[in-house]
Every structure is written in C-alpha cells, then in structure tokens.
Amino acid sequence: MTSFFSTLNKEFRKFESLDTWKQLKEDGNSLPWYFAVSINRMPAKYLISKSISCSVTDLKLASEQELWEEYLKLMGIFLDKWKAVRSGEVDIISEMAGQKTSLMDLNVELVNRMLTHCNFCRWNCQIDRSVEIAAGAGQTKKHGTCQLESTSKVSSYFHHRGEEIVFRGIMGSGTIFFTSCNMRCSFCQNGDISTDKDNGIIITPNMLALMIWQLRMEGCHNTNWVGGDPTIHLHTIVQAISMLDSFKVSNPNNEDLNYIEAVKADNYGRYSTWHTNSEYAFYQKQVFNSPQLWNSNFFMSKEAMYILRSLMDAWLPDFKFGPGKCALDLSRTPWYWDTVTNNLKLIHEWDEDFVIRHLIMPNHVDCCTKPVLDWIAKNMPEVPINIMDQYYPDNLCDPMSTKYRERYSEIARSPTKDEIVRSYQYAKDLNLNFETLSLEKSVFGMKP
C-alpha cells in the first residue's frame, strides 16, 4: 500500500496536502471517507456493493416487495462490510470475484421497477416512464413534473473548476450535467438546461460510464452528478455505476468516445488539454475507482435515498428555502421543507460525508437564510456548509431577459453587502462550520 502511494502523481499529492483538509479536521468534520476514496486509499462504495451477494438469483422474477425485503437484508451486510473496509479488515477485490448477483444488481433492478411507477422524487408521479413513445405517437401519454420518459440526456461534462475546494481540488470535479429538473426555480442559474428537456445528447448507461471513466482517468477527484437534478435520471445513473468496475486502463470504445465528446465542454482536441493517467483512477492498481458525489436539490423520495446509500461516497445537498411559502412562490415546489430536512436527517443519521449548500437570496435572509441556518445549528451543527453569496438574477428573474416576470421583482437583483454580512454573522453567532468552505468561495470577499 505504502509503495503505491509513493508513486502517486504530483497533482494527487497536492490534492492530498491541501490546507483545507487540516482546517476541516480542526472544524470537526473533514469528510474522511470521501477523501480516502478520492486518493484511492479506499474503494468507492459501488465496489463494496458489488462484493455483496444477493440471494435472489433471478431478480426479474421477484416482486418489487420481495426485492425491497432483500435490499433491507443486504443493507445490514453492506454497513458491516463498509465498517470492516474502513478498518482494513476486508480485501474487497477478492470478495468481488465470483459474485453472480450482487447488491449492485439489486439496485439496478429496483430503479428499473421504480421507473414503471416513477417515485424517484417527492412528486411521486406514479407515471410509467419505462416505455419511450416515438415522436408524434404519444400525445396522450402522461408525463410527470420532470416531463421525462426513460431517455436521459447530458448537456455537458467536464472538469469543473468552480466547485468547493474539497471537490474541485487541483484537477477539477468530474461533473456531468443532465437536462430537465423536478423543481421550477424562477431564478435558476442553469435555466437553459433545467427548463429544456431536449437540451444535450441522448446517452446510454454505457456512454455515461465512459464519461466517468474519462474524467477520472484525466485526474478528476470525483464523479459529480448534477443537473437540473440527477434524481430524475436515477435509472440511467445507477446502471452506469454498475458498469464501472469493468473499465480498464485502455480506451474501451472509440465510437462511443467520439459521440460523447461532442458535449465535453473542456475538450480542445482529444486529450490535448488533459492527459489520462491510470494512477488517478484505480484502487490497488486493479479496479476502476471514482468517488461518487450526489449534487442535488434533495427533493428526492425515501426510496431514491435508500438506493443511493450504497453508492454515494459524498453528498452535496442544496438547502434553499425556509419553512414558509417561499419554495412554492419561487420554485413552484410544495412539501419542500419537510422533504429536504427529512433527507438531510437521513444522511446525517447514516453518518455520511456531506457539505450543505445555501444560497443567500435578496429579500430572503429573514424568511429563508436564518431558518435554514437555525435548523442546521439545531440538528447537525458540525456539518460543513457553503453559504454562497454568488446569487444574481437569472432565468425568469433577469430584468434584461424576455423571460422576465414582474412577479419575481423582489429577487431581481443581487444580494446587498448588508444581506451577505448579516447572513455570515448569523452563521458565526450560531457557531456553524461554514467559514472554511464559504469564505474561500465568496465572490464579494465579505466576512462576518
């Protein structure tokens, strides 16, 4: 093990020695699991899921109820094994060998069943998304809030250099932007992709896996699932993750690679800017390894949360609105507060690594920022937070745009200096763990 780390590429060594890790440790939460997977000291959770044997041999024949019962049984085994992996008691690679049906396969089957009565997110539309209807033939087909059927589209993928330092590191976060969303944020800063389900290219799970492979081989510190929102593409994502351990050092499929590179936003000629290096991407030099990061609005169903529990190595939930009517008024989203706080409580109870993001919005410090920070202080004060001051009016809130709607005039400006400083000061008074990640990213450089 030691000799392997001594050969680590210098970019990964720089990532490993960032001051931020020391600072976060002093703050009381340094995302230890995510960090260890990121530098390939530990195997990503999807590899652990692959090492757990499923006793239902023919998944297609079992009822969904039976599959969930099996899931609950295997989750107990998963948690014991995850603990053993962390303490170095298990050789995960030998345990993966020879598994016929695994917890990973069970996850794939479960999301495919969920797709037939879609309950990926809190809307719980119960629409059958499993059958794709040809253009012009399906006018009578019902769609859910996300407007999607089974096809997933990716708008772009690239080394994201603007995420929090723990995620962007030195080489960037391996970000994959999906189209469409299950919320309707009037101020969305990715409105071009979140409100246009046809933006981007159609991708198969195999192509998606190839994007992950490419980004990680080029040095990205993680796979960053985002959109719109990734939850509405859960079936494609889980299936792609299930394929990752089959990727080898050599380029798996040139035809698919040529296709997906049409949306690789930082490509200027193949590998002309990024060079692949297997030292970035393999656990014990044998099996493809990339930490999975769920970057989401967290408006997910409990079932989606359960599936992701055995696959995500870190989480990056947004927590935007207070408990009043703001989520409904600004994002047309009911049940927001209960859904997001319940999901945050789950990952906290599960002892997962996560960073909460909160965006300071103009005229919403008292109704949103303060209750959000109060709730965090009461329920999970040690969790790192990025309190963002980068809001600017976009989408339906941009007075310069033809899409502008007068009813959003209250948020048609950037937050003032006073609003930003008041928010930071409030977090400081609550003794929250926010300064390490927020101030490093602060656009205006204001401090509490």
Ligand code: SF4
């Ligand atoms: S993902 Fe959410 S919004 Fe889309 S159909 Fe499923 S439950 Fe409805």
